[in-house]
Amino acid sequence: MIRSRCFFYLCSIILILGLAAQNNYAKAFELFIGERSIELESPLMVVNGKILVPLQLISDEFEAITKVDQENNSIEIDIQNDKITMYLGSTDVLYNGKKETLEVSPRQSNDTIMVPLGFIADKLGVNVSLGFSEIQNLDSKETNTDHESPNNERIVYIGGPRSQIFLDVKEYTGYRSTLLTNPDRLVVDILGYEGEPLEETIIDGAIVKSVESTLLDANTLRVFFYFNISTGYEIKNLPEGGLTVDFNYLIDTVGFERINNKPIIWFNASDKPEITEIELVDPQRLVLDLHDSTLLGQAREYEVSDSVVRRLRISQLNSATTRIVLELNSPMVSLHYGFANERLEMVMFEGTSEMAQEYLAKLEMQKQESETIPQDFEVDEYIVSEGTILTDIESEISLLKGRIICIDPGHGGSDPGSIGLQGTYEKDVVLSISLLLGNLLEGAGAKVVYTRDDDSYISIFERPMVAMRHDSEILISIHANGYVGGLVSGTETLYHPKDTLNLILAEAIQTHLIDAIQLPNRGLIQRPDLALLRVSEIPTVLVEVAFITHPKEEQLLKAEGFQLMVAEGIFRGILEFFEILASER
Amino acid sequence: MNNRRFISILLLLLVIFASIRIGTEKLIDIFSPSRNEYFIVYFASVDATRLVPEYRSGKGTIEERLLALQNGPQTAGLVNVLSKGARPLAYEVRGDTLFVSFSKELVLNHPGGSAGELITIYGIVNTLTEIPEIKRVQILVEGRFIETLAGHVSLLQPLERDPTLLGSSLI
Numbered sequence: 057m058i059r060s061r062c063f064f065y066l067c068s069i070i071l072i073l074g075l076a077a078q079n080n081y082a083k084a085f086e087l088f089i090g091e092r093s094i095e096l097e098s099p100l101m102v103v104n105g106k107i108l109v110p111l112q113l114i115s116d117e118f119e120a121i122t123k124v125d126q127e128n129n130s131i132e133i134d135i136q137n138d139k140i141t142m143y144l145g146s147t148d149v150l151y152n153g154k155k156e157t158l159e160v161s162p163r164q165s166n167d168t169i170m171v172p173l174g175f176i177a178d179k180l181g182v183n184v185s186l187g188f189s190e191i192q193n194l195d196s197k198e199t200n201t202d203h204e205s206p207n208n209e210r211i212v213y214i215g216g217p218r219s220q221i222f223l224d225v226k227e228y229t230g231y232r233s234t235l236l237t238n239p240d241r242l243v244v245d246i247l248g249y250e251g252e253p254l255e256e257t258i259i260d261g262a263i264v265k266s267v268e269s270t271l272l273d274a275n276t277l278r279v280f281f282y283f284n285i286s287t288g289y290e291i292k293n294l295p296e297g298g299l300t301v302d303f304n305y306l307i308d309t310v311g312f313e314r315i316n317n318k319p320i321i322w323f324n325a326s327d328k329p330e331i332t333e334i335e336l337v338d339p340q341r342l343v344l345d346l347h348d349s350t351l352l353g354q355a356r357e358y359e360v361s362d363s364v365v366r367r368l369r370i371s372q373l374n375s376a377t378t379r380i381v382l383e384l385n386s387p388m389v390s391l392h393y394g395f396a397n398e399r400l401e402m403v404m405f406e407g408t409s410e411m412a413q414e415y416l417a418k419l420e421m422q423k424q425e426s427e428t429i430p431q432d433f434e435v436d437e438y439i440v441s442e443g444t445i446l447t448d449i450e451s452e453i454s455l456l457k458g459r460i461i462c463i464d465p466g467h468g469g470s471d472p473g474s475i476g477l478q479g480t481y482e483k484d485v486v487l488s489i490s491l492l493l494g495n496l497l498e499g500a501g502a503k504v505v506y507t508r509d510d511d512s513y514i515s516i517f518e519r520p521m522v523a524m525r526h527d528s529e530i531l532i533s534i535h536a537n538g539y540v541g542g543l544v545s546g547t548e549t550l551y552h553p554k555d556t557l558n559l560i561l562a563e564a565i566q567t568h569l570i571d572a573i574q575l576p577n578r579g580l581i582q583r584p585d586l587a588l589l590r591v592s593e594i595p596t597v598l599v600e601v602a603f604i605t606h607p608k609e610e611q612l613l614k615a616e617g618f619q620l621m622v623a624e625g626i627f628r629g630i631l632e633f634f635e636i637l638a639s640e641r
Numbered sequence: 642m643n644n645r646r647f648i649s650i651l652l653l654l655l656v657i658f659a660s661i662r663i664g665t666e667k668l669i670d671i672f673s674p675s676r677n678e679y680f681i682v683y684f685a686s687v688d689a690t691r692l693v694p695e696y697r698s699g700k701g702t703i704e705e706r707l708l709a710l711q712n713g714p715q716t717a718g719l720v721n722v723l724s725k726g727a728r729p730l731a732y733e734v735r736g737d738t739l740f741v742s743f744s745k746e747l748v749l750n751h752p753g754g755s756a757g758e759l760i761t762i763y764g765i766v767n768t769l770t771e772i773p774e775i776k777r778v779q780i781l782v783e784g785r786f787i788e789t790l791a792g793h794v795s796l797l798q799p800l801e802r803d804p805t806l807l808g809s810s811l812i
Contacts, residue, residue, distance in 0.1 A: 467792050474753025474791070482753060516789060538754025538791070539689040540720055550755060578690070582805070586755065587795040598755065598793070605752050 108160065108170035118180065124169060131162055131169060138179060142171060151179060211257040211267045211279075218290075218302040218327070218348065219263040223279060225249060226297040233291055240286035244301070249277040262326055263287055263303045287350040288375045304350040305329040307378045310370045312360050319364065319388065319404040321380070325349070328400060329378075333390055335409060340384040344402070349378040364388055364406055364616070386614040391416065407615035408608070414574055415617065455634040457501035462523035464588070465490035465506070466535035466598075469513025474538030476610035482536040483511065485613040489601065490534050492623035497630070520592035530561060530595045530633070532626065533588055536613055537600040545606040546576030550598040552589035553582045560636055562597045565629030572625025573618065575602055575609065595633075599626060682706060683768045683807070684714040685722050689756040692764055692806050693719055703732055703739065706768050722764025724750035731784070737776040738799045739769055742784045751791050758791035763803045770802040777801055 111131065115122045120135040129144040141150040147158040162171045214220040229248025236243055254269045254277070262284065269279040281289075281301065288304035308324035321344070334343040355371030367383040382388070389409045393402040405412040465487040467473030473482025487508070494504040505526040507519045514522070523531040537548070547569055551562035562580050570577045578600075583589060589596055601622050602609035612618040680701025683692040695716055699705045707729040713721040726746035733740045751761065766778045777799035781787070787796050794800075 471792055472753075474757070516792060516795065535755060535793075537756050538752040539757045539760070540725075540752050541687065543687060544689045544756070548756070583755075583759070585795075585800065585803070586793050587789065588793070590795075600755055603754065603756075605754065605757075 107173050108162070109173045111169040111171050114171060114173075114176060118176070118182075131171060133171075133176065135176070135180060140176065140179065144169070149175065209251060209254055211254050211269070213257065213259045213261065213264075213267075214300075215261065218305065219259075219261050220303075221259070221264060221267060221281065221301045223254070223299045223301070224297075225251075225254075225277070225299065227251075228277075231291065231293070231299060233289070235286065235289075237286065240283040242281040242283070242289055242301070244279045244281070244291065244299070245272060246277040246279065246299070248275055250275065251277075253277065254279070263306070285352065288348070290348065290376070302348070304348050304376065305346070307346060307349050307351045307370070310368065310380060311358070312362065312365050312368050312382070314362070319362070319406065321368075321382070321390075321402045321404060322397075322399050323380075325400050328393075328395065331390075331393060331402075335387065335389065337387075340387060342382040342384060342388055344380040344382075344390075345373065346378040346380065348376055351378045387611050388615075405617050407617040408611060411612060411615065411618055411621075415621070418572075455631060455638060456497065459502045459634065460505060460526060460528045461497055461502050461630065462505040462507065462526065462528035462531045462594075463490045463494055463497075464519050464523070464531060464533040465508055466533060468508050468511055471513055474536055474604045476604040476613070477542060477607055478610055480604055480610050480614050482538070482604050485536055485604070485619065486534045486601070487511065488616070489619045489622050489626075492619055493532070493534070493626050496623055496627040500627075500631075516587040517591055519588050520594075520596065523596075524593060528594060530630070531588075531592050531597075532565070532630070533596070533598040534626070535598060535600050536602060536604040538605045539603060540605070542605050542607060545603050545609050546578040547573065547602060548578035548581050548600045550581045550583045550586060550589065550600065552584055552586070552592075552596065554584070555595065557595040557637075558589070558597065561595045561629075561633045564632040564636065565597055565599060565626055568627075568629035568632060569599065569601070569622065569625035572621045572628070573602070573612075575612075680706065681768070681771050682709040683722065683764050684716070684719040685760040685764060687718055687720055689720075689760055692722070692760070692767055694807075695719065701772065703734075703769065703772065706771070707732065707741065710765065710768055720760075722761050722768075723747060724752075724761065726750055734775070737774065738779055739772075739775045739777070740779045740781060740799075741765065741769070742781040745783050747780075748782055748787065748790060753791045755791070755793040758789075758793050759806065762790060762794055762796070762800065763806045766800050767802055767804075767807065 111122050111124070111133075114120050114133060114135075118135050120133050122134075123132040124130075125132070129146075131142045131144065133140040133142070139150075139152055142158070142162045143149075144164060145161050147161045149156050149158050158172055158175055160172050162169065164170070209226065210224045212222040212224055214222055223244075223246070225246055227248070227250060228246045231244055231246050233242060233244045235241075253271055254267075256269075257267045259266055265282045265284050267279060267281050269277055272278040285306060287306055290302045290304075291299055292302070293299050305328075306326040307329075310321070310323040312319070312321050314320065325346075329346045329349045332345040332347065334345070335341075336343060351370060351372045355369070357367060357369045360366060360368055364385050365382050365388070366385060367381075369379075369381040369383075371379055373379040386406065387408045388404050388406050389412045391403045391405045391412060393400070395401070405415060407415070465483070467483040468487070469483075471483065473486070475481055487510075490506065491509065494506065494509075497504050505523060505528050507522045508514050519533070520531060537544075547566070549562045549566040549569070551558040553559070559580070566577070566580055583598075586598060589598060602613055604610050604613055678700065679696050679698055681694045682697055684695055685691070686693055693716075695709075695714055697705070697709050710721075710723055711728055713723075723743070724747050726744070727750065728744040728746070730742045730744055732742070747761070751757065762780065765780060769775055769778050779786075779799040780790070780796050789796055
């Protein structure tokens with residue numbers, strides 16, 4: 057993958073140096089397969105910076121047997137022992153029967169079938185490179201002029217994600233540029249230019265309609281880029297001569313939504329700009345800077361009715377950067393970003409960037425572990441582990457089926473419990489965690505009893521009574537810790553020493569919880585004096601998930617992603633407890 | 642080698658001092674303070690795991706101990722066990738049980754959490770049960786029984802000393 061990407065970068069760099077995608081300038085190229093130079097008879101095609109070559113070239117150069125089925129538009133390529141099947145106009149590809157995705161689809165151009173070269177070369181492990189005869193001959197101008205007519209200066213549309221245009225002018229001393237309106241156009245004056253105006257070029261691309269030029273005076277060439285849409289641009293002068301003009305990505309609409317409860321920021325853009333992400337606190341914000349981008353229309357602001365995102369703003373920060381700002385209730389960072397549903401989607405994670413990284417690392421691990429079991433990870437890669445947990449449940453379902461488990465969310469009602477510096481109530485976050493844990497348990501066939509499932513007060517003596525009245529087998533009390541100073545952090549599980557089952561349960565939960573959330577392990581704490589632990593006659597533990605008085609942990613406790621991880625950790629602990637119980641009987 | 646020599650010199654000096662102490666009564670006061678003139682108050686470690694003793698001069702009466710708890714630790718790196726602004730209001734000894742009433746700030750300004758709650762409760766109980774006659778402490782707020790300080794430990798009955806929370810060092 058990396059190799060193919062490098063290859064494409066290499067190609068695009070070389071392309072910048074003067075490729076004429078739609079003209080016959082491809083003759084000027086030399087394609088190297090291994091050490092061998094290939095003479096190109098027909099032009100290359102460039103789509104979004106990716107190169108397509110005629111199918112004939114593949115069969116000639118790779119000694120491949122190619123077959124085109126016009127009925128179902130399929131292209132079969134048999135090379136040595138590999139079989140590649142592509143489809144005209146589709147990015148689907150079968151490589152030895154395995155489905156993969158092309159970055160650009162094969163297509164038909166003037167009765168020639170063009171196929172992406174990068175994919176095939178990558179699969180064959182063949183080193184493919186492009187040489188450019190003009191570049192090689194740049195040192196000696198004589199050779200250059202031998203090739204083409206002396207005045208071969210021209211305008212070349214290269215395209216790609218930034219609609220690049222190459223001004224092939226050899227001799228000049230400098231340039232100046234400005235954006236004008238009515239009509240929308242970019243004007244570039246090339247100074248110290250001696251020669252004729254360049255031939256008018258009709259482009260009709262996403263951004264540029266056409267390019268014209270006139271001589272302003274004897275030494276200045278004025279080039280007009282007429283726009284379909286006015287946008288920012290970037291001019292680079294190349295050491296080998298000539299100028300490239302790159303246009304900004306166009307950002308159209310932006311929005312926030314949840315798909316299967318997965319938060320997503322989406323926007324319509326001409327292509328995929330690079331994004332820098334900045335997290336800000338007090339108040340909590342997420343800033344996304346889209347580089348080399350131009351926002352179409354005015355800066356705007358949206359109210360978002362979401363538990364995490366309050367507002368979304370988009371504006372043009374400067375000529376090269378579009379800025380999206382999300383006002384948040386709790387931290388949120390991006391997980392991944394790419395084209396989906398015909399727009400650019402950024403899948404978000406509710407939690408801090410550290411949590412997101414841990415989460416991704418964990419996901420990767422689970423993915424590797426379950427590699428043997430065929431699972432379609434692409435479908436919902438980032439939905440919190442329901443899929444992965446299910447594999448556990450399948451083997452453990454008999455352990456939990458029909459079990460009655462009591463979950464006690466600490467505090468509630470008039471008793472807020474501990475309160476974080478930002479005003480987060482312990483009673484609220486522990487209720488959320490408890491309900492998530494309850495869902496997991498019910499999903500595994502257990503019956504869940506809650507001491508409270510809303511914001512109501514219940515005495516600490518009454519809580520174990522509720523559990524026992526409903527014949528619960530175990531009681532899990534979920535709390536968040538507190539201490540003065542805001543420095544103390546970590547996870548602890550408290551138990552009563554009167555019964556070893558309490559210790560076994562505490563140990564199982566603490567171990568799995570630490571595994572899941574990776575906070576400092578404050579260990580198991582024996583507490584005979586806690587009312588709930590003392591009164592309860594069934595295996596009971598009190599989990600202090602994290603310190604709500606610690607600023608970072610307060611943020612975590614509020615984040616739904618973290619709450620899910622906590623619930624998952626405790627769930628696995630409960631599973632292990634019943635496993636131990638079953639093995640001892 | 643040097644260490645060993647140093648220790649032996651130290652031991653020799655100790656023996657000399659000890660013999661002086663036996664000889665003169667004045668020196669005894671300096672080198673072995675009697676319990677009555679020094680007492681222990683417990684404060685919390687910064688990580689909320691232990692109660693750490695701090696030595697104060699005085700007779701160690703109930704008033705002195707309660708005042709010391711109110712004023713907080715003098716050692717850097719120790720944390721007050723009483724909530725901010727909490728004051729002891731009154732006390733009464735019944736048998737071996739001490740009833741102490743604190744102002745409402747004890748509850749109102751408490752940071753919550755079982756760790757914080759245990760530190761506060763046993764900071765009070767362990768400090769006061771240092772007095773040999775006192776075996777149990779009943780914590781009251783504004784003269785009333787409260788079910789719990791922060792939602793974990795019942796305060797409806799007097800509590801005994803908890804040696805498991807005691808730690809001797811700051812580390």
